[in-house]
Amino acid sequence: MHGHISHRFVRAEPRERARTYLRGxxxxxxxxxxxxxxARVGEEHPDGMQRLLSTARWNADRVRDDVRDFVLGYAGDRNAVLVVDEWRFAKKGRRSVGVHLARSSGSRRTENVQTGLFCTYVAQRGSYLIDRELFLPATWIGDTGLRRSARIPDGLPYRTVAELAGGMVTRAIAAQVPARWVAADVSVIDLPLRRFLERNPMWFLIGVRTDERLPMVVGDHRGRHSAETVAALLDGDAWATRGASQVRQWSAHEWARVRLPVARPGSGVRWLLLRRDPGTGENLHAYLCQAGPATTLPDLVEIALLLQRNRYVLASACTGAGLDEYEVRHWVGWYRYTTLALAAHNCLALAGSRNDTAETVSIPAARDPQARSRLPRPEPRTDTEEEPCPTPVRPSTRSVPCATRCASTSNSARSTVPARRGRSPWLVFPSGRSRGWAR
Known part of the structure; x- marks a missing residue:
């Protein structure tokens, strides 16, 4: 991972410091x-570590893009799910950037927290964090003294949680991240973001309020009804607790879906997915879904369960990579530390996915009629005795020799790649790529 992002650091001192920070x-x-x-590396003062997060010359957003491309080189999947969720970090004082009173995600108490937005790439090989944003309340944006003390860039406007979530989804689409689904909870969704997802060709599953009135057809009449009203009208046969081909239960809940009218011509089929406790009918949750016509109820339930399990992914990043253990107060420091923490967490996730005992993620395969028109995967080369390239280079329909990609003539485990000045020895993914490269 460090070899893939090292070219983003101009000077040698922050470049080596970043390696030490990742290991630490x-x-x-x-x-x-x-x-x-x-103290781990034998230094008496933390000046060097703190300088990496404050005044060293490197761009955290570009390192974030390199970390994302590094992950996609190993775990790219065209049926993957982009899960956008928030995590609230508990803070002791009030001087850290963006601190406000809210319910903490770890302690479940109302206290001073920082709200971070994270985008998780859930593929068959595991779950990886590829993007992050910090929510700044309106009090921080409007107060000049707070902006100056936290070193918030001038001209940075106020953005809601939904706008930050939409920005991460937009960046993923612009970077051609291979994914089919977008999943988000009701806390990070607003009406403009929902309209944006409806216009986008990607499928989505987003949470909605149970009292929100949605257009649907009940009987022979078309009107607007809430999820609570629809759940009361459904009989017991409409609710399912386990699919016919499922081995385990669906998180001990009852599930049902109702077909909704098409939002606009050419868009996908829409459903209202409902979840409640079996027997009592309490704890009702509603999700608005848009997918292909061949999507089944088990497919929608699996995506909803991935959205629920995303909090365990964020909790594991806090435990294994110290995502919540930062002690920075400035805007730049938060983004830099979080970027390095995401890189460290993805290292752990990638190392676990290479083991035989790693847990695989169940993602429904695509059933759309356009899946047959995609380009097939290229056959492996048989006219050379070279070993396969161990570097994270995306598969391509073009046959490129490994020596050209890696700038080396030997691909054995003991070979070393000569360093290139100003660039990483690991090739950064090209911006243009053909369809059908992912698994």
Missing amino acids: ILDPVGRRNGWQLA
């Missing part, structure tokens, strides 16, 4: 703050 995050050093990481 993954080691059991207590809290991942500057003092603990400096």
Whole structure:
């Protein structure tokens, strides 16, 4: 991972410091703050570690893009799911950037928190964090003193949680991230973001309020009805607790779906997915879905369960990579530390996916009629005795020799790639790529 992002650091000192920081995050050093990481490498003061997060010359957004491309090189999947969710980090004081009173995700208490938005790439090989954003309340944007103390860039406007979530989805689409679904909870969705997803060709499953009135046909009359009204009208046979081909139960809930009218000509089929506790009918949850006509109820339930299990992905990033153990107060420091923490967490996830005992993620395969028109995967080369390239280069329909891609003539495990000045020895993914490269 460090070899893939090292070219983003101009000077050698922050480049090596970033390697030390990544190793320190993954080691059991207590809290991942500057003092603990400096003590791990034998330094008396945390100045070097803190300088990496404050004044060193490197762009956290470009490193984020490199981390995302590194992950996609190993785990790219055209049926993957982009899960957008928020996580609230508990903070002791009020001087950290973006601190406000809300319910913490870890302690479940109302206290001073920082709200971070994260985009998880859920594929067959595992779950990986590929994007992050920090929510700044209106009080921080409007107060000049707070902006100056937290070093918030001038001209940064106020953006809601839904706008930040939409920005991450837009970046993923612009970067041609291979994914079929977008899943988000009701807390990160608003009406403009829903309209954006409806216009986009990607399928989505988003949470909606149970009292929101949606257009649907009940009987022979078309009108607007809420999820609570629809759940009361459904009889017991309409609710399912387990699919015919499912081995385990669907998280001990009852599920049902109702067909909705098409939003606009040419868009996908829409459903209202309902979930409630069996027997009592309490704890009703509603999801608005748009997918292909061949999508079944088990497919929608699997995507909804991935959205529920995303909190465990964020909790594992806090435990294994110290995502919540940062001690930075400035806007730039938060993004830099979070980017390095995401890189460390993805290293752990990729290392686990290479083991035989790794848990695979169940994602429904595509059943749309356009799936047959995609380009087939290229056959492996048989006219050379070279071993397959171990570097994370995306598969391509073009046959490119490994020596051209890696700038090396030998691909054995003991070979070394000569360093290139100003660039990473690992090739950054090209912006233009043909369809059908992913698994």
